[in-house]
Amino acid sequence: MAQYKGSNFTCPARARETTVLRVGIRQDLGKPLARLLIVDDLVMLRKGVRIILEDVGYEVEEAGSGEEALQVLGAGQFDFVMTDLSMPGMTGIEWVRKANPPKEGRPIFLMMSAKFDPSIVEQAKSIGIQEVMQKPYRREALIAKIDHVLGVDRKKLLKEIEEQATERRAKAKAKKDKKDDKHAGETPPPETPGH
Numbered sequence: 001m002a003q004y005k006g007s008n009f010t011c012p013a014r015a016r017e018t019t020v021l022r023v024g025i026r027q028d029l030g031k032p033l034a035r036l037l038i039v040d041d042l043v044m045l046r047k048g049v050r051i052i053l054e055d056v057g058y059e060v061e062e063a064g065s066g067e068e069a070l071q072v073l074g075a076g077q078f079d080f081v082m083t084d085l086s087m088p089g090m091t092g093i094e095w096v097r098k099a100n101p102p103k104e105g106r107p108i109f110l111m112m113s114a115k116f117d118p119s120i121v122e123q124a125k126s127i128g129i130q131e132v133m134q135k136p137y138r139r140e141a142l143i144a145k146i147d148h149v150l151g152v153d154r155k156k157l158l159k160e161i162e163e164q165a166t167e168r169r170a171k172a173k174a175k176k177d178k179k180d181d182k183h184a185g186e187t188p189p190p191e192t193p194g195h
Helices: 013-018 025-029 043-055 066-075 092-099 118-126 139-150 154-183
Strands: 003-006 009-012 035-039 059-063 080-084 108-113 131-134
Touching: 035 043, 035 066, 043 059, 043 139, 059 066, 066 080, 066 092, 080 092, 080 139, 092 108, 092 118, 108 139, 118 131, 131 139
Parallel strands: 035 059, 035 080, 080 108, 108 131
Antiparallel strands: 003 009
């Protein structure tokens, strides 16, 4: 089986091919599914996650540290925040605790950690981090987790996009037919010599 590798992700070719709504979802829907913030000190991991999530319809911002995450989170509204646990300076738990976003409009938090320690999970949940995911993770597992937490139903979205495309094609055909009917009785302009 072919494998796609890059920045801690291994994705079987078959899973990559069967991912529903891969390219163009934002254009088809006219808006992103949700706004996400990815916080990780590893640039390649951050960029890889960003590409994956933008590919499937999310709008993504990045922060490389807890300090930067506090600034970015303070400057914008996010539906979902994905943070690494272990970072230089402030850990994921420390910066989330310091951010203390309000309950209303609070984004959903997911913490990633290479060490899956029950005490860390308990500590994360105690400060309002709703989900914890162990690294490394597979591309499709990450997408499925975020979709689930945000209530995204890709099959339903695909149906909506297909219906919108059918409607656009029908409107374009009706417009063309109307234009053709209008010009059906007209005689074409005479050709000018030399053209």
